[in-house]
Amino acid sequence: MGIAHFSKAGLVLILMMAVIGGCSGDSGPQPIDEAVDVCASCNMSVSDGPFAAEWVQRDGEVLKFDDIGCLAGYLNNNDTDGEAYVRDFHSKEWIRTDQAFFAESEVHTPMNSGLVAFQGEDRLQAFIREETGAKETTWEEILRHARDEEAKH
Amino acid sequence: MERKIILCWIFITILFVGMPEKAESAVREVGEGKPYGQLVEAVREAEDGDVIRVYPGEYRGNLAIDRSITLEAVEKGRAKIIGDGEGNVITIRHPGVTIKGFEISSGGLDYLKNDAAVMVTRDGARIEDNVIRQSLFGIYLKKSSDHVIRGNDIVGWKQRSFSERGNGLHIYYSHRNRVEKNRFRYVRDGIYVEFSHRNRLYSNRVEDSRYGVHYMWSDDNRFEGNRFLRNVSGAAIMYSKRVKLTNNRFENSQGMRSFGMFFQTVEDSEAYDNLFLHNSIGIFSDLSRNIQIHHNTFLANDIGMEMLGSNWDGVVYQNNFIDNLQQLSVNEQTTKIDWSKGKRGNYWSDYEGVDVDGEGIGKPKYQSGNLFEYLMTKYPHTRLFIQSPTAKMLEAIDRWFPVVSRPSVTDPYPLMEPVRHETYDRLRRRSEAGGKAAFAWVISAVLLLTGGGAFWAVIRRNR
Numbered sequence: 321m322g323i324a325h326f327s328k329a330g331l332v333l334i335l336m337m338a339v340i341g342g343c344s345g346d347s348g349p350q351p352i353d354e355a356v357d358v359c360a361s362c363n364m365s366v367s368d369g370p371f372a373a374e375w376v377q378r379d380g381e382v383l384k385f386d387d388i389g390c391l392a393g394y395l396n397n398n399d400t401d402g403e404a405y406v407r408d409f410h411s412k413e414w415i416r417t418d419q420a421f422f423a424e425s426e427v428h429t430p431m432n433s434g435l436v437a438f439q440g441e442d443r444l445q446a447f448i449r450e451e452t453g454a455k456e457t458t459w460e461e462i463l464r465h466a467r468d469e470e471a472k473h
Numbered sequence: 474m475e476r477k478i479i480l481c482w483i484f485i486t487i488l489f490v491g492m493p494e495k496a497e498s499a500v501r502e503v504g505e506g507k508p509y510g511q512l513v514e515a516v517r518e519a520e521d522g523d524v525i526r527v528y529p530g531e532y533r534g535n536l537a538i539d540r541s542i543t544l545e546a547v548e549k550g551r552a553k554i555i556g557d558g559e560g561n562v563i564t565i566r567h568p569g570v571t572i573k574g575f576e577i578s579s580g581g582l583d584y585l586k587n588d589a590a591v592m593v594t595r596d597g598a599r600i601e602d603n604v605i606r607q608s609l610f611g612i613y614l615k616k617s618s619d620h621v622i623r624g625n626d627i628v629g630w631k632q633r634s635f636s637e638r639g640n641g642l643h644i645y646y647s648h649r650n651r652v653e654k655n656r657f658r659y660v661r662d663g664i665y666v667e668f669s670h671r672n673r674l675y676s677n678r679v680e681d682s683r684y685g686v687h688y689m690w691s692d693d694n695r696f697e698g699n700r701f702l703r704n705v706s707g708a709a710i711m712y713s714k715r716v717k718l719t720n721n722r723f724e725n726s727q728g729m730r731s732f733g734m735f736f737q738t739v740e741d742s743e744a745y746d747n748l749f750l751h752n753s754i755g756i757f758s759d760l761s762r763n764i765q766i767h768h769n770t771f772l773a774n775d776i777g778m779e780m781l782g783s784n785w786d787g788v789v790y791q792n793n794f795i796d797n798l799q800q801l802s803v804n805e806q807t808t809k810i811d812w813s814k815g816k817r818g819n820y821w822s823d824y825e826g827v828d829v830d831g832e833g834i835g836k837p838k839y840q841s842g843n844l845f846e847y848l849m850t851k852y853p854h855t856r857l858f859i860q861s862p863t864a865k866m867l868e869a870i871d872r873w874f875p876v877v878s879r880p881s882v883t884d885p886y887p888l889m890e891p892v893r894h895e896t897y898d899r900l901r902r903r904s905e906a907g908g909k910a911a912f913a914w915v916i917s918a919v920l921l922l923t924g925g926g927a928f929w930a931v932i933r934r935n936r
Contacts, residue, residue: 354635354683355705358730363737363759365683365705365730367661369636427585432667432689451585 349374349405349414350382361390362431370409370436371429377402388422389433392466404459406437409447415439417459423447425454435462504528504547512536512554516544527552527575537564546574550604556580561592562608568617571599580608589613589639590627593620600625610639611660614647614669623653629660635683635705640665644672644691652677662687663704666694674699684709685723688716696721701733707752708734716742720896726752733774736761736784744769748896754779755797758787767791767814770897776802782880785809793891795822798859801841802850806880818886828889839887844871847879 357366360383366372373391375383378401385391388406395404404417420437421444427434435457438444448454501515501523502508509515512532515525524543529551536554538544546552556562556579563572572591581588589610591600596617602624605611611627614620627641641657644650644666653675657663663679666672667689674696679685685701685708688694692714700722701707707723709732710716716739723733733752736742739761745768749755755771757779758764763786770793771777777797778789782805790813794800800821812818818839826835845864848855858864871877891897 356729362711363730363735363757364709364711365635367636368634428587 347376347380347382349376350384352384357384359384359386359390361385361394362387364430367430368412370407370412372407374405374414375400375402376405387429387431387433388435388437388462389429389431389466392433392462393470395463396466396470408439408443409436410443411439413439420459422457422459422462423451423454424457425451427451427454498522498524500524500526502526502528503532504530504552512544516542531555533557535560535562535564537566538570539567541567541569543571544573544575545571549574549602550576552576553578556590556608559583559588560586561589561613563591565591565593565595565598568595569597570595571601572603573599573601574603576604576606578605578607580610582609584609584639587613587615587639587643589643593617596620599623608639610643611641611657613643614645614650615643616646618648618650620647620650621653622650622655625655627655627660628658629682631659631681635661638682640687641679641682643667644669648672651675656680657682657685662709663701665689666691670694673697678702679704679707687711688713692716695719700724701726703727706732706735709737710734710739710742711737712739714740714742718742718744719746722748722750722896723752723755724748724750728753732757735759736764739764743767746894746896748772748900749774749777750900754802757781758784760784762786764788768892768894769793770795770891770894770900771797771800772897772900773797775799778802780810780882781805782807782809787811788814790814790819791817791888791892793820793822793897795820795891799842799846799849801882802846803841803880803882804850810882812882812884813886816886818884818888820888820891821884824887826887833889835887835889839884841882841884842879843868844877844879847877847881 352366352368352372354368359366364386366384366386371387373385373388375391391404405414406417406420407414415437421441423436423444425434425436427436429435448456501519503512503515503525504527507528512527513534513536516536516538519525519540519542521541524545526545526547528547531553533555535557553576554562558579559581562577562580577590580590587610590605590608591612593614594617597619599621600612605625605627612622622642629638638661640662641660642652642664647669649671651673652664655677657679658681660682662684663682663686664674665687669691671693676698678700680702683705685704686696687709688711690712695717698720703725705728706726726733731753733749733755735757737759741763743765747769749771750773752774754776755774755778759781760783766789768791772795774797777794777800779802788811800823821839824835824839826837829836845867
C-alpha cells in the first residue's frame, strides 16, 4: 500500500520532471521546413541545404536564416541570448558556431556571402585545397565583417 | 563622274569581300543516312556561319560550341540531345550561337559547378523552342549579354526539395536579355536574375516552383505579361532598383509565408496593371523606398497587402481590394506611405460610405482593419476564429467603442467603383462569359427536360 502510494507519487514526479524538462528549452537546432521557414533577416524562404543557419534563443524560440551571412547580420543588430548554429557543408550536420570551421569562398550561397562551414579542420583544409578562391576565416571575423558592412550603409 | 567610279569600286570591293564569306558557310545535315551520323562530329567540323540541321533521333554526348553556328532541329522536339550526366550538356563558348527546337536532357547534377542543360558564356545567343528535362539548371547565362531566350519548356524535378533543384533560367552578370514565352515547372526559381540589369521578361509562365521571378541586386529590369501559379512566391524582388512590372498575374501562392510578390529593400520601382488572386498575401513589402503600386487588383487573397512600417515614400492608389479575408495588414502607424494620389484613393469592397457629390469618391474616409484583424496580425493563431460570432462581436464592439488603439491605414479618397485595368477586365469578361455560358447551359437543360417530359407524357397518354 505504502509502496504503491510511493510509486504513484514517484510516477507523478517523473512525469512532472519530464514536462518541465521538455519546457525548459535547451532544445538545440530544429529541422528546416522549406514550405514554412523564412529567413528572419531577409524574408527569403530557407532551403534545407548546407547554407542554412539557426539562432536558438534561450527562451526556446528558434530563428532561421538562409545564409550564414544573414545570421551574422542579424546578431549584429539584435541583442538576444542564445546559441548560433551552422551546417557542415557536406553532411549538413548542425554545428555550434564556436565549434565550426569556416571558409569564405566563391560558392554561390543564397545571399552571396560565400560563407560555408565545416565540422572538422581537415574538411576545411580539403575544401580550401580544392576550391579556387576559398580561404579560411573565423566566426569572430565573420561577425566583424558584418559590423563593417552595416557601418558602410 | 569620278565619284561615281569610286562608288562603283567600293560596291565591287564589298561584293568580292562579302562573297567568299558567304560561300564558306554551309548547311550540314545530321541524322540517319545523312552526311553526319553524330551531332558531336558535325559541331566539331563546323565553321562560323554554318547551319547544322538535325533530323529526328537521339544524339549522345556533351557539346562544346566554339564557332558562331546555328543548331536546328528539323522537327521540333524530335531531335534529342542527351548529355553525359556530368557537366553541361551544351556549353556555348563563342558569340552568336543559336540552339533551336531540341529536347535536351541528362546534364550533370553538381551544385558546386552549376551544371546546366545549356550554359552560355558568350554574347548574343538565341535559345529557342527547346524542351529541357533531367537537368539541374535549365539555361544558365553567365557573364555574357544580349541573349534571346524564347519559347523553351523547362521541367525540373517534382520529387526533389527546393535545395536539390536548380533554377529554370539563371541570369548571372548578364544584361539586356530578352526572355519570352518560356514555361518553367518544378524548378527552384523560374527565372533567377543576379547582378544583371536591363533584362526584359515577357509572357513567361512559372508553376509549382519556389519563386517565379527572383531578382537580386539587379536594376532597371522589366517584367510584363507573365503568369505565376502555385509558387512559394510569384516574384521575389530583392535589393534592386527601378524594377517595373506590369500586366502580370500572380495566383495561388499559398503557405505560411507565401506571397504573390514581395519587395525586400527595393527602390524606385513600380507595379501596375497586375492581378493578385488567391494568394496567402498579395504583396508584402519590407524596407523599400518609393514603391508605386497602382491599377492592380487584389482579389480573394487571405491578406491583400502587408505593408510594414519599415517602408517609406511609397504610394498605393487606384487599386482594387476585393473580397480579401483581410484587405490590409500593417504593423505600425505611419504616414510614410500615401494611400491616394491626385485625390484618388483605392477601391475597397468592404467600404460602406456614400458618394455625396457624385465624383466617385466616398465619404467618410476609409479606415482599414478592425480589432479582430489587429489581433490576427499580433497573434496569428487567432486567425482560427476568423468570421466566427466571437470575431463579429469583437468587431461590432470595436466599432461602437473604439478604445483599443491599433495601427491602421486611412484612405482619404476611397473610390466607389472598382478601377478598370486590363488584367482585371480580362478576368471579369471571362467570368461574365462563363456566367453566360453556364446560364445558357442551365436554360437548355431545363428546356430539354421539360420538352422531353411533355413528349413522354403525350406518348403515354396516346398509348
